[in-house]
Amino acid sequence: MTSAPRLLWLIGVFGLLIFLALLSIRIGTRAVSLGDVFAALQGQVDSIGQAAVATRLPRTLLAVLAGAALGLSGAVMQGVTRNPLAEPGLLGVNTGASLAIAIGVAWFGIVSAQAFVWTAILGAGATAVFVYAIGSLGRGGATPLKLTLAGVATSIAFTSLVIAIVLPRADIAGGIRSWQIGGVGGATFDTIRLVLPFLIAGFVMALLSARKLNALAMGDELAAGLGERVALARGVSALAAIVLCGATTAACGPIGFVGLVVPHLCRLLVGVDHRWILPFSALIGAGLLTAADVLGRIVARPSELEVGIVTAFLGAPFFIWIVRRQRVREL
Numbered sequence: 608m609t610s611a612p613r614l615l616w617l618i619g620v621f622g623l624l625i626f627l628a629l630l631s632i633r634i635g636t637r638a639v640s641l642g643d644v645f646a647a648l649q650g651q652v653d654s655i656g657q658a659a660v661a662t663r664l665p666r667t668l669l670a671v672l673a674g675a676a677l678g679l680s681g682a683v684m685q686g687v688t689r690n691p692l693a694e695p696g697l698l699g700v701n702t703g704a705s706l707a708i709a710i711g712v713a714w715f716g717i718v719s720a721q722a723f724v725w726t727a728i729l730g731a732g733a734t735a736v737f738v739y740a741i742g743s744l745g746r747g748g749a750t751p752l753k754l755t756l757a758g759v760a761t762s763i764a765f766t767s768l769v770i771a772i773v774l775p776r777a778d779i780a781g782g783i784r785s786w787q788i789g790g791v792g793g794a795t796f797d798t799i800r801l802v803l804p805f806l807i808a809g810f811v812m813a814l815l816s817a818r819k820l821n822a823l824a825m826g827d828e829l830a831a832g833l834g835e836r837v838a839l840a841r842g843v844s845a846l847a848a849i850v851l852c853g854a855t856t857a858a859c860g861p862i863g864f865v866g867l868v869v870p871h872l873c874r875l876l877v878g879v880d881h882r883w884i885l886p887f888s889a890l891i892g893a894g895l896l897t898a899a900d901v902l903g904r905i906v907a908r909p910s911e912l913e914v915g916i917v918t919a920f921l922g923a924p925f926f927i928w929i930v931r932r933q934r935v936r937e938l
Contacts, residue, residue, distance in 0.1 A: 615879045620890045624671070627897045632660055633669040634901050636909055657733070669794035670900045670914065671893040673859050678805055678849040678892015679813045681866020682873065682884050683848040686820035687841050690754050694924075695731075695852040696863030698758035702765040703734020704856040705787060712779050716736075720801050720857075728805070728853030734761065735849055748889045789860035789915025791900055798858055805854035812847035812883060819844060820881040862915045864922020865892055871925075895921075 632644055639656040646653070647660035677695065684693040684700075695701045695734035707730020709716040717726060738761050741755035773783045822830040827837050855862070873887040894913060899921065903912035 611878060613883050616876055617887065620887065620894065624894045624897070627894050627901065628667050628671060631897050631901050632663050633672065635659060635663060635904055637913075643882065647702075660914050665792050665794040665796045665799060666900070667897065669707035669791045669799055669858060670897045671774060672799065672803070672806055673791060674856045674893040674896025675857045675864065675895065676809060676863060676892070677862060677865040677891040678869035678888040678890075679810065679885060680848040680851040680855075681892075682870040682881070683813050683816065683820065683844050684850075684866065686816075686884075687823065687844045688754055689846070692755045692830060692867065694864070694866030695848075695856075696861065697755060697867060697926075698735065699738050699761035699765060700731045700735050700758075700849065700852050701856050701861035701863065702762040702769075703737075703848070704728070704731040704853050706730060706765045706769050706772075707733070708786075709772045709783055709855070712783065713726055713772050713776050720798065724802055724805060724854055724857040728732070728850055730851045731853035731856065732846075734765070734811050735845060737761065786860045788913045789862040790913035791859055791896075791920075792898050792911070792913065794858075800902075801853045802858045805850055809847050809851035809854065810889070813851065816840070816844040816847060817881040817885050818917075820885075824879070824881070856861035860915060862896070862918055864918045865896055868922055879882055 633639055633641075637656065637659045639660055643654060643656035644660055646655040647664070652658045652661050670714065681694040684695065685691060687693075688733065697734070704727040707726045708717075708723060711722065711726040738754065738758045741761070742757040745753070752911075769783070769787070773780045819835060821838065822833055822835040823840060823844075825833075830839050830840070852866075869888050869892045870884060872891055873884045877883040877887055896918070899917040900914045903914055903917045906912060
């Protein structure tokens with residue numbers, strides 16, 4: 608595919624994201640008019656409708672940013688590991704961030720939002736290294752199947768540890784459990800301002816790693832033959848994915864399957880060139896999480912489903928399709 612059709616697709620996806628963001632602002636427990644939307648966007652909160660829009664603005668913005676981060680993180684992880692099943696949830700990185708926060712809250716009494724972000728990033732990084740080390744053991748190194756199994760086993764074990772830590776602590780159990788579901792309903796502009804520098808750094812590092820991921824896709828030996836420093840390229844790309852995943856988990860809780868689904872959709876649209884896959888993954892990830900958040904408000908009226916539950920319902924069938932399409936024996 609040439610650049611022109613890809614650029615048209617990019618513009619179309621961006622337009623769809625704008626439409627979904629407007630839907631997210633309008634749809635909720637209380638219906639609001641377009642007049643209320645435009646007035647609230649100008650800073651007015653003179654009516655109940657405008658006040659409702661004002662509370663939905665940070666929620667929509669966080670859904671867009673978190674979806675973009677998760678989509679981009681999944682694309683980078685799949686590129687680094689050459690694993691079509693790699694994503695923050697399946698590799699246990701989200702759960703590692705959750706475990707770190709549970710330990711920090713229960714044992715070290717962390718309360719500040721900034722400490723949450725750093726703890727989540729450190730937990731995500733340590734878990735990524737641990738899973739990669741476990742998946743590299745034995746003959747053949749870190750094959751996609753071994754990495755996936757190591758990630759799933761780690762995720763299950765860490766989830767049990769989180770429950771074991773939180774269960775005896777009635778004072779923190781409610782908050783941790785609610786956060787673990789994964790959602791953007793409690794978003795505030797203060798939360799967004801806190802994680803934004805981490806997300807920007809992750810976006811920049813991830814997008815700049817596109818050429819390195821293209822080289823890694825050809826195999827380590829060929830990439831080294833082309834002059835690429837394989838270990839450095841893999842480390843920088845993985846760091847970008849970990850920062851994106853950790854900051855998003857700190858702000859929204861662990862949200863699964865976005866990083867798995869989005870890169871595959873992008874490859875169907877624009878092929879295997881990471882220079883196109885990465886920006887498309889950011890835009891489509893943002894759109895997918897925003898649409899899931901809107902869907903959660905519609906199907907459970909007058910209450911709502913957290914976005915983490917909706918993405919699990921959407922992502923589980925897709926995961927089965929990927930496994931059947933790739934044939935597990937060949938992974």
